[in-house]
Amino acid sequence: MHNQEIQAAYGYLPKDVLDKMCEKTGMFPTQVMGVATFYSQFRLEPTGEHVIKICFGTACHVNGAEKVADALADELKVEFGGTTKDGKFTLETVACLGCCSLAPVIMIDEEAYGRLTPDSARKIIRDYYETGRA
Secondary structure: OOHHHHHHHHHHHHHHHHHHHHHHHHHOOHHHHHHHHHOOOOOOOOOOOEEEEEHHHHOHHOOOOHHHHHHHHHOOOOOOEEEOOOOOEEEEEEEEOOOOOOHOOOOOOOOEEEEOHHHHHHHHHHHHHOOOOO
């Protein structure tokens, strides 16, 4: 079993599973952790039910991504890279989502939301909770 298979099965890389993989393969934990921490697609902690990706590409940055990001962090009471206490959302920043014409843009799971303001971003989160999608 490789890191990718473990993450696909668990949604992240649990330490105890990585330790068993090392035992079975003879790899050193430092080798496994080196790969896990180098590549951004690997997670060492579980994520929320929904992952919010905030774009910080040039177009988004210029059009107010930082204010949108700060509003989301405040609304969710979580830091970037963190997961809400209720386990519903993980908040991440990314370099580019490829939706520059929608700047500033976020993605929640696979759905893009664009031309955001701090208030409209907060409303999206509230709608998730109010409609039971969260």
